Amino acid sequence: MAFSPGEVGAYRIVSAAAVLLPLSLPRIAKLNRKQIGNLAVVGLVGSFLPAFLFAKAQTQLSSSITGVLNALTPLFVVVIGALFFKAKITVRNGLGLLIAFIGVIILISVKEGSSSITSLSSINAYALLVILATICYGINLNIIKHWFNALKPVEITAISLLLALPVALGYLLLQTDFTHKLIHEDGALMAAGYLTILGVLGTAVSLILFNGLVKIASPVFASSVTYLIPIVAIGWGVWDGEVLLPGHFMGMIAVITGVWIGNRKKKKQVIAAPSSSA
Template sequence: MESVPQYWLLHFNPPKPSMTRDIQAESTLKAWGFLIILALIWGSSFILIKRGLEVYSPGEVGAFRIVAAGMVLLPLSLPRLKSLNKRQVKNLIIVGLVGSFIPAFLFAKAQTQLSSSLTGVFNAMTPLFVVIIGAIFFGARITRRNTIGLLIAFVGVVILLTVKEGVGFGTFSEINSYAFYVLLACVCYGINLNIIKYKFVELKPVAITAISLLMVLPVALVFLFAATDFSFKITHAEGGLLAAGYITILGVVGTALALILFNIMVKVATPVFASSVTYLIPIVAIMWGILDGEVLLLGHYLGIAAVIFGVWVGNRR
């Protein structure tokens, strides 16, 4: 894998001489179209998580998100099961865990102590973790630009971790440890991106999404209805149905539909470009946060700028 962003798969896999410029332009347009749509969907996910947490616990939000996504894709996943081999099943279980299941819980847990705006910003670290995971497990090389970008983004993360309302920058002992839940989710996404790109050449994006969610659906169902109070809250808690509606949108649109679009984009672009959707996600997340009354201080804006600039530097040519 090349460790710089490229704007279509044609650059990653050099085109045949017969390929025309029109085809290349169409591939580029598709990649950018998917990028913008996904930024709007995923950038709105954090405010939906916030609304769900007003009634439900992080575990309930994460599990119901997976249940909603997995259930809506059953008509697509079940018919495809019989055509899988053991290697594909193993890889799809991993994709289901690191691409959907684990991050759903991590983001919900993080937002119990982080604003939706800042959660979206920390999520922008995903492309750098794509590079790191690619270098460790898939033979990619980390360039000088990657290293510089990582260092700049790291400074931004430290700023965001330590800035405190009313006191400027805090000390290391005052860091908001909940941000590490988001960073761990970014590691999961980095693993997921590389597996999809390099282990599923023969599977279509819809199959990857639907079956990977099916693999983790039973675990989510058992946890949700056997280990939580979800069943009681949805019928008895004030606002339970409305909050469940927000999580349903999160699962169906923000997970099921978005993952299909995302996996298609991975097929027509490179892993790093696909993960570059996280450049735009913070903008959408911050807009929702401000509309919801969240306050960002000067230190937050400095940290946000450093993270996004670092990610950009680390992934440009």
């Protein structure tokens, strides 16, 4: 691998913020100090930290397991909303959380080379990085929905990434040898090209679309697109030859089931109006 996980995460933010500079620079001057502060939180919690956490986690986790753990986002949207934004947790939400939590415990406790679940003392700590990233997403989605009614999705995305840019660029240039690798290591330029595509499409463009969905719908509904991620991740993982143990499949089923139960809305009963007699 040409770049470290930290370099991957930082460059992803740099490339995403850079491509949106024509949109962010003219707009940031129109915002007040409170809006800028809130957008800085969105940039750091919703983009910067998850980029680092996922990059680090992927060094020790299969894409299949990472994708399934990412499906916890809707549940953390509910939890964060209840804790800090006066949302309510229903019995259905609680049951879903419990089932998903059991699935997470199974996933992080299965040890490669063993068909059984190991003790909690030997859990895969890298899975906890993905869970922390989904908590960041849960915080971020609630902030966007409740704090930014007046801003457009493109403004939220472009300016939040602009505010995260100095931190990412500073880390990249001062704490790593990214530029040295870029010049001297074979394959580094090609790797940087792929990372640029990831930053532009996977961060900048996708965040604009996603934040737009959050604005017109509920954070829970918007985050439910993560249901698709496990399907895609498992498919790519199997195609790439990743090894999944029976315990992994048990945990995956539990997580996806728990997330589905926790976010499934109760069907409204339709009461037919009584017909009038002639």
